[in-house]
């Protein structure tokens with residue numbers, strides 16, 4: 001009986017822990033959405049898509065992303081305005097979450 005309790009507790013812990021890990025990992029859908037925003041002008045309503053300048057070796061540097069940390073959304077907005085010639089987007093918008101997820105998880109080198 002005691003053994004059953006232990007197993008049940010271990011399972012409960014595993015479920016809670018995997019839930020926490022999932023909350024931190026952005027979904028594949030969100031990353032994909034970010035990729036689309038990054039690669040095309042239409043989603044963000046900009047004149048120049050990010051990918052025009054950030055292709056291959058010019059992909060955003062992982063070390064820069066880490067240095068920026070919480071300021072990444074502000075920096076993204078700076079580049080939307082200055083380089084892509086668009087309008088800044090809300091920092092808590094789905095678009096910003098998607099761009100951040102894409103840059104952090106898939107686009108930085």
Ligand code: HEC
Nearest residue numbers: 048049050052053060061064065075076079080083084099
């Ligand atoms: C016209 C070219 C151009 C466009 C378009 C552009 N960027 Fe950049 N971006 C740059 C340059 C140049 C830098 C500075 C990189 C460097 O110094 O190596 C930069 C830097 C950055 C950085 C800071 C990290 C770093 O490496 O310094 C981020 C984040 C970034 N861009 C995101 C974006 C996003 C998101 C878009 C699209 C909304 C975008 N950029 C569009 C040229 C551009």
